[in-house]
Amino acid sequence: MDIVVEHLTKRYGPQKAVDNVSFRVKAGEVLGFLGPNGAGKTTTMKAISCYINPDEGDVKVGGYSIKEHPEIIKKNIGYLPENNPLYQDMNIIDFLEFIAKIHGIPRYLIPERILDMVRICGLEGEKHKLISELSKGYQQRVGLAQALIHDPEILILDEPTTGLDPNQIVEIRELIKRIGKEKTVILSSHILAEVEATCDRILIINNGRIVVDGTAEELRKQAAGNEILKLGIQGGDVNDIFESLLNLETVDSVDFIDIDKQLFEVQSLKEETSVKPIFDLCVRNNYYISELTPTEKKLEDIFRQLTLH
Amino acid sequence: MKQILHIAYRELNSFFDSLTAYVLIVIFLGFSGFFTWIYGADVFFLGQASLDTFFTVAYWSLFVFIPALTMRSIAGELKAGTLELLLTKPVSDWQLILGKFLSTFFLIGIALTPTLFYYFTLWGIGPVDHSAIVLGYLGLLLMSMVYISIGLLTSCLFSNPIVASLTALSIGIFFHIIFDVLAANFVGFTGSVFSFLSLSTHFESITRGVVDTKDLIYFFSISFFCLYSSKMILSNRNLQV
Secondary structure: OOEEEEEEEEEEOOEEEEEEEEEEEOOOOEEEEEOOOOOOHHHHHHHHOOOOOOOEEEEEEOOEEOOOOHHHHHHHEEEEOOOOOOOOOOEHHHHHHHHHHHOOOOHHHHHHHHHHHHHHOOOHHHOOOEHHHOOHHHHHHHHHHHHHOOOOOEEEEEOOOOOOOHHHHHHHHHHHHHHHOOOEEEEEEOOHHHHHHHOOEEEEEEOOEEEEEEOHHHHHHHHHOOOEEEEEEEOOOHHHHHHHHHHOOOEEEEEEEEOOOOEEEEEEOOOOOOHHHHHHHHHHHOOEEEEEEEOOOOHHHHHHHHHOO | OHHHHHHHHHHHHHHHHOOHHHHHHHHHHHHHHHHHHHOOOOHHHHOOOOOHHHHHHHHHHHHHHHHHHHOOOOHHHHHHOHHHHHHOOOOOHHHHHHHHHHHHHHHHHHHHHHHHHHHHHHHHHOOOOHHHHHHHHHHHHHHHHHHHHHHHHHHHHOOOHHHHHHHHHHHHHHHHHHHHHHHHHOOHHHHHHHHHHOHHHHHHHHHOOOOOHHHHHHHHHHHHHHHHHHHHHHHHHOOOO
């Protein structure tokens, strides 16, 4: 099922939480929804899962509009809300049974589905506990289990890894990846590494508007700009090497990273690469290269650059 | 319909899990039993095989209890965030409201069921006016229906359960007493309007053994109005389903 968001706008009082946002997610795609806190991620997700009514625009899931056929959309969506609200006074099995019934899963299939979910989400040891007795990580798993229990085609996860310990984060990411092979997943986060690790495509949203839409690769390329090399040259005087590097035609600027180890940061001119000139330089002067690493701009930097204004 | 029952069943379970239901039933049976059989104008004092005393006690105690039961129904879900969980499942706003309504209604039903023993006991003691008793129960259920709807409406209006409960109680007081008092103080058209608005007028007319469509319309229209308003308030945050 494709998700098509068309000119979605939602106001909370005078403030626009989401401002004319449009994008589409193809079936089978894992989309990472990134943005600083309060950027409009949650609002967009709430609109897709038919919880809030947008002021303008529309969302179509598999061709059905959220305004006209929410009941069909709701059946096909598994939604894990932010903060993972659960009925604290129920135990896991009863809770999952309730959710399964609400989804209209046939009675004879319910025990099987519940056991599947308990297994997939790693809840075996805890299944008879009250939800209020569970740690945050386990509660998060229950949240995932309730979103998955009816085997939905679309999964919407609002910050699924908040409050988990590093091991659990890895587990949940793997789970999402596994699920993502068969289903359409929209996942929100403000942690870049997470989105990079799990998603096919990244959507960065800031102040209610989409800033970037593309894969992690494209994103890097877009923001990368000039080539930056971390370079180590031995076999000569540091200052001589520095001078001759600066004199290369393709080089824009040179900085010292570490004078003792003779490490430099070499930035090339726009759309030029200095690798070959550097190599030729070393050959001419009998220097040798101890290190040559292209420095990639980190996604974090790109993210900050795009969302800080 | 199934969704409504699932929601009602879950809610009813949580009444029992949180002890609310037990406390309600124990206090309700304690009060009504005490005044029906032991103290004041009890059955033996009156010397009649009638449950009028019981119905009066129940009429008052349910009036006080119901707002306490309904105060959390929507406000609590909203606060805990579970409203979002429920409404993003295939559940419409109406189904949620009716499920909540039914859960409290069932609980009142469960609290009233043991009092059928009063009826059977009375039957053994003397000649009982069966229809009066059946209609008495009917009156109590209709009255509960009205107060549950009012409670649900205030629970939709206020996110603080205490405020919701107190508001439901104060709205209830108008139907319970104030309209009646006003009706007694006015004559002519104004008087009859207040008399029509007063819940006790209709309750008494039913418990006396006369079921008039006017009374039924009264109970059902207030309930419907409150439930419909609740649904509209809920939908304002959400989609119209």
